[in-house]
Amino acid sequence: MKLFDKGAYLIGGTEIIDETTDAQAAIQAKTGKAVSKEAAKEQTIAYGILKDHNTSGNMENLQIKFDKLTSHDITFVGIIQTARASGLEKFPIPYVLTNCHNSLCAVGGTINEDDHMFGLSCAKRYGGIYVPPHQAVIHQFAREMLAAGGKMILGSDSHTRYGALGTMAMGEGGPELVKQLLNRTYDIAMPGVVGVYLKGKPQIGVGPQDVALALIGAVFANGYVKNKVLEFVGPGVSNLSADFRIGIDVMTTETTCLSSIWQTDNEIKDFYDIHGRVEDYKELNPGEVAYYDGMIEIDLGEIKPMIAMPFHPSNAYTIEEVNANLMDILADCEKKALVSLDGAVDFKLTDKVRDGKLYVDQGIIAGCAGGGFENICAAADILKGASIGSDEFTLSVYPASMPIYMELVKNGSAATLMETGAILKTAFCGPCFGAGDTPANNGFSIRHSTRNFPNREGSKLQSGQIASVALMDARSIAATAANKGYLTPATDLDVNYANPKYFFDKKIYENRVFDSKGVADSSVEVKFGPNIKDWPKMSPLPENLVLKVVSEIHDPVTTTDELIPSGETSSYRSNPLGLAEFTLSRKDPAYVGKAKEIQKAQKAVEAGSCPLEAFEEVKPVMETIRKTYPDVGEGNIGFGSTIFAVKPGDGSAREQAASCQKVLGGWANIANEYATKRYRSNLINWGMLPFLIKEGDLPFENYDYLFVPGIRKAVEDKTEEIKVYVIKGDEMNEFTVSLGDMTDDERDIILKGCLINYYRSK
Template sequence: MAKNLTQKIIEAHLVSGEMVAGKEIAIRIDQTLTQDATGTMAYLQFEAMGVPQVKTELSVSYVDHNTLQSGFENADDHRFLQTVAAKHGIHFSRPGNGICHQVHLERFAKPGKTLLGSDSHTPTAGGMGSLAMGAGGLDIAVAMAGGAFYLNMPKVVKVELKGKLKPWTAAKDIILEVLRHLTVKGGVGRVIEYTGEGVASLSVPERATITNMGAELGATTSIFPSDEATRIYLEKQGRGEDFAPLAADADATYDEELIIDLNTLEPNIAQPHSPDNVVAVKELASKRIPVQQVAVGSCTNSSYVDLMRLAEVLKGRTVHPNVSLVVSPGSKQVFEMIARNGALADILAAGARLLESACGPCIGMGQAPSSGAVSVRSFNRNFEGRSGTADASVYLASVETCAAAAVLGYIADPNELGEFPAIDLPEKYLVDDRLVLAPAENPADVEVVRGPNIKPLPVNTALADVLTAPVSLKVGDNITTDHIMPAGAKVLPLRSNIPAISEHVYVRVDPQFPARAKELGKSVIIGGHNYGQGSSREHAALAPMYLGVKAVIVKSYARIHRANLINFGLLPLTFVNENDYDTIAQGDEIAIDNLTEQIKAGNEITVKNVTKGTTFTVTHDLTGRQIDIILAGGLLNYTKQQAI
């Protein structure tokens, strides 16, 4: 039977399950990557599994998020990451080497391989023909220990690219166009697979801009075929031997289709505060919206060609007096190349402010815009407040459109800049991997350095057969992972310190919650609809677990948070009759008898409200494997039991 590219790669890695859309499958993982903000926890979890060396073909630990060192915490994390990598067979990309996705594309991604990363933009490597997916740190730890990755078989959407991009129109405009059509929910449960004649004219870094921002569609991942452009890119990176041709069968079928005509595509821009709020730039150009900040960089748009094009536009020009232009090259490779060929001098001469090769302003690490400012960025997200300034208006656009805003001082169609600077891939990329440290040859000699910010990983215990616990908190609908576990510059550096970070659980909703939950020892949380919506932040399950929360009973869950609760051994239950929510109060004593028997017997469980003397029914909807994970006290214990 004819197969699309996604089906081919999944089939080659299938461990269990049926390749039917929506059904659970398990696949083997070839490569993993982590970044520092999620990596510390992933490696603590990996250590707890007791597997001495990673079993993947390649695992890389990057440092790109928390690179500011205004206290000891981030520096402690970096030393831990470096030593734990050396000990367990993991490559370590030192701070300064660049953003994980950019560096992975340049130096490690391979066509046809599966890549699992503890960062939502891991699909960037789909530009190379990898099946690259983001997941929680615990899933990465399991994959490094040789375990399979479980997911629901995705639907596959064909995006056919016709024609060729016009001058001043870029790969970023293609993905913004796809976002305009499919919206931020349009990719959920789907892989976006690019086909058509337009593919051949896009270089690997351009393809990677498109697959990177597939994350904003909510897609499982996005992927391009591996073809002549892939071979050329790998040759230029000195990795010709990593090339393998890969494409969908000519008569492959897809679940859905979208056609984008590159011949007629115009420069696009995503308006505040959502990446799918997309219009053609020329629709805004006539309004001459003044711009106060322009930021070029991020894992989406900071390749060699991106930076060279910026330099060409800036050459002989001056950054507008009202604009702060900040530039962060995506990798040391790009940074060094533009430094050596003089392009960096053009960027600096024009008045740009240079940042290190890291995520930086993309996660609000410095360079917050001024109050009420308009910031035009080559990044991938523009949610309210993400820039660090609550009332800033962030627009997302190509590097070309950013460059136009930087010199003109307002949102402008880049065609206003005149002649288009045609820039090609370099003859050869500058290859110098000295900032990537190979694992130790004698792991026994390596001592893992744990500064005061690295605390031992709390591990859950197996679930008791009788659960009797008070309700420590009752919340309403649409609780986000930000409500449960806030982010921000104060909390983020505590991610490897669960006792410290757990002091922040639910504090925005109820400042007394952490102390109360700890005092109760074990407890249950009651919630409304869409509980745990937002990010994949696993600390929103791990930290409540640390505080003794054993079960959560709600009207409905956001999918990823429910999966995280299971991973950490918290029982995720749903009311059968939503009116029962109203009968429970904070402080009520809840009891479930014969828990193991009830969970295994079917989906429904009887719960007693001891305080009120009533009973009600909940459902668990767990698969057999998930039941075993819950009973074991979480995925970590379950994985150890499986003795992989």
């Protein structure tokens, strides 16, 4: 795999010209004409799609309107509640509400099914589409029924990626979907476009997850593609099936890119034809001379079976490397765990070595990444006639949709898998976020799913539990299962892959999916369960701000799973205050109590009473402030909490990572950088200041008080460097923060206090 130091030109879709060479002369020699970089930038597939959806008239600052929206049952309640509070009358574009996260209705009493009934009633009232539990995971339904060439889809799940089908899709926090529901736009500066040039053909036994993990390992840490669009081109694309392309594409989220798009061909046309939607196919190719801001060259034939060791998809090795350097790599994982887990539990992997080989406790093939038809059929071919054994090792397989499941039954693959001792389950995202198949304490699971963050598999540090996940392709998981739990790459086995043809039967969806066809029925009453709560009132940004630092996190990256844990907490995602009780519970259990303490002062301000009496700890703080700023006080001061993290927000698009801090009185985050655009957007949409501070410059400590004078005016005036003071007894020590680039609307949202207030003011 090669990462170009600078940009590159692609000639005729097949030949790369490195920008470091005399590119213009080479282009003229090849094409007979001169092409400027600016003109060549407009020849990418991504540029054309963005232009078609941009309403600003300015391709430097985009205002995008999407064609369709999609959400699942831990996001759609909050989104619709926010939109209803802001004046929603009808879904203006197709909006699909899937139920694939809280499908099991296993915890929380009636909570989960109440949310589902809320979704069904909203689909009827506002004119949407409702997919019942167990029918399909969100992204598989979108592939089968929503994607279309040249279109754009916005989803409230970070793995909203349909680029392989010619659809540019993005995963964002719920407030960005609210904007679309209210006929507003997705505002963003024109992103860079990075080409991914594929050549060659994968070895037999190598699957899409292997290619994806190799790519993630090459670009995550260096930020090569952060917030950019990945555009897959080159002759190697034609050597991949539609399912293979989809399997790579969905994992591009883990590179921290903004979105993805692929050139399309007859393979993708056949995909649409199989699904009865051939009219939605569109051939997409870059122009004769296209310029990319970066280029990644991948020889598919050089990719080997991969494994991403705990606790990140970028912690990638070849399985061959792991088996050859087993004790060293496992010891390195244990060392990294001391940072990721803060030493809260005794994490061991070296004890998984038996007779010099790595033994795993569990295999799972699931969800939007692993649950595709070809992945499962390949696993069945590998396991045909084998047994997974009667020891600790277990294997669970989750087809990504009921149509896939039914075809696996018809072609015999389901029976082949079940005969081995594997368990087939219905479409469910649980293994990807910690709500299904949680291993035993100290268990080690290999999964063809999307993420392997700490506790993502469902264990709880706060209860002394730890298990871990490594990501692998379905083929090598099946090879490991055939070897009864000993880590084995699929390329080690001689397998006759049948590659059966897929037949899609839409009758299942016709029989069970509610589709309003875009017709809203205002006579339908929205159904509210007792756990579905409105957002609490949120105040506008005050003139001056007192912040207490209530959590300080020095991990290299802080995931959204650590900010608001996944798993059983998802049952409370329709209850803002109920869910907020879990904020940072696995990372910093003291956070909630500390945030609530300083929030007492803000609640007193909002009630018109004295904040110093409500929370006496702020009395000496205010005395110190008033020595220098005597006019700061009643009517011009606000109180709240903030956290510091080096690089927060990697992972899920879930808005609750920000909103839970907000409803507990959070006014800001302070970071060296934000891991993803979507997390920073979530902070802004919930009225929280996304402060930036230079790396290595940390003038405060946990539980210090900070004073930000004139913060409201600073936001209004677009002040680049904002003055902040650390209160240390009688002293005020000055430092500066910045807010980075912000649109006028983003500034207005922060000034109003949150997106809900912003829309109410309109």
